[in-house]
Amino acid sequence: MSSILIKSATVVNEGQKFVADVLVKNGLIERIDHNIDAHADELIYAEGLHLLPGAIDDQVHFREPGLTHKANIYTEARAAVAGGITSFMEMPNTVPNTLTQQLLQDKYDIAAQNSLANYSFYMGASNDNIEEVLRTDARNVCGIKVFMGSSTGNMLVDNPRTLENLFSQSPMLIATHCEDEQTIKNNLAHYKELMGDDITIDYHPKIRNTEACYLSSSMAVELAKKHGARLHILHISTAKETELFDNNIPLKDKKITAEACVHHLWFSDADYATKGNLIKWNPAVKTAEDRDGILKAVLDGRIDVIATDHAPHTIEEKAQPYLQAPSGGPLVQHALPALLALHQQGKITLEQIAEKTAHNVATCFQIEKRGFIREGYWADLVLTDLNKPWEVTRQNTLYKCGWSPFEGTTFPASITHTIVSGNLIYKHGNFNETIKGKRLTFNR
Template structure:
């Protein structure tokens, strides 16, 4: 493993910026000092570049096994690394659903062979696999995933007794997708009666409504408070939901945390006109008021982390009529550039981006020695050029599905280097393959 010396980087870490050198040795940050003068196998001149801790994405769908015509762990981890995401946590609604310990281990084996980024996988919960869920090892699995609202596949957990037992007995973090199924079905049936099969995509946020989200999120919070469960609510999409969360408790002491996704911080319902099914997500992109309120909750600490919910589908699938087109879109390559664009717009600071995309994810999930730029920590690092314009187009999109909802957008910031567990995995526009990411470990 090469020793790497990063010279004169502007480090963005733990609420401050400063220029320093960093020595990486045997996968770890060996030394942080203003002037390190040692021999290294590789020297990166980082003058004028900003060094952030590698992003940790706590919600991705990489589609393997069973849906690899859309994506796979190899293809999407490449895109993640090119976007400055050094670690990911992947969801269980693959085919077959990850509902047994054997199926969970199968995914870890695939990632150990193929993933360029560090990895973890959620154990899936259903209405009848509590025994398998309770066997999950909290030391090397990120959490339990519960769909409290069917998004994709058949993993809806809607049995009240099952939910109560899950929240009562789970010894580890439960991450939830919250949309009330009965409300969504009622709204959908209403518009089917009015419009038949010709429902326009602009009605997506009305069908998968604020009410549906809030009913489910508030139930999850209620269950977590009842049982003192460690709860993490994914992809908050409404202003109303942001008031379920507290910013007066230190993150390390919080029992209930929340995530915002980049698409809910960027797009609004006005974008359905031009983007159509390409911004069809569950939960839906909603109003400009919702978007701005979510960002405010990120800034004031009610929402703790920023992630992607990366969920690719093929162009053919997205071209189907609204009712047939699946929800989800690819995001890992463009998540950090999107947040850096919001920085350029004066909406968020670089320190807050590092906090919400790295520090807080590591704290929230208690990840072992990652998410911070500290001596003795794994060298998961991303160097960005804040002043290098580039346009998102088909030629530079790395997702297997070949498209992005950000196509045509010019970003002001570009990823220059990404280091994964001490190896250079991306440099100046090129992926450097040959090294694999590591399985994440957790301190419980």
């Protein structure tokens, strides 16, 4: 493996900012000091640039296998690296759904061959695969994914006995999508009665409303408390749900944690008028008050991590009428630039970005030797130029689907270099695709 010496970077790590050199050897951070005089195969002069720990995205949908007309592990991991995301955890609602240990291994095999980023994959839970779920190796798999709301295939878990079994027996982290299915069905039936099939996108947050989210999230919290389970609730979309979480417990001791996604921190229901189905997500983007309440909970520690829920669809699929258009959108290339833009607006500090996208993800999931800029840790690093604005266009968007909900947005900061497991994979728009990322391991 090649060595890298980063000179005079402004390091952002563990609540501090300081200028230092960083020496990387054999994939690891060997030394952090003020003036390192050492030979390295790659020398990066980083004066004026900020060095952050590479982001760890705990929720992506890379669509492989089975949905590769939308995306695949190679294309989306490549886009993630360009956006400063060095590791991802991918969801099981591919085709076929990842409901057996063999199907889970198949995805790891694909990533080992094709992913430029580090990777892990969730084991999927259904109403009838509890024995397979309990065979999951907690040391080598990020968690169990439970859809407590609408999903594809056989992945909606709505059987109370199944949920009790999962929460009482699973020894590892359970990540949940929380929306109450019956509430959504009732709301949809109500608006169909009023409008037939002419429902428009602005009704999306009324159909998938605060009540649907809170009912499901509060039930998940209740189950976790009852059984002492390790629960992680994904993509919180309402201010009301933030009341369910505690900021008085050290993160390493929390049994119940929560995630916010970039789109719920950026968009509001006012944006449906211009963005339409391009910002149709489940859970729905809701009010500006919800957006501000989520950010407040991120900053005060009730919400622990920031992720993307990257879930691409083709532009043709998104162009369908509201009821037919799928939910989800591509985000991994633009998530960190969006957070850096929020920083420049005075809404979040660089230290908090490092904490919520890297440190806390590593702590929540007990990831081994990643998520921090520390000597002896894997060198997952991203250099950013806070004074290099760029506009998101179709031409510079790297997702296989070819579009972004941020198209037309000018971000004030750029990603200049991304180092994955000690290898310089991205530099000023160019990729080194000869070296692949590594499988994440967990201290469990």
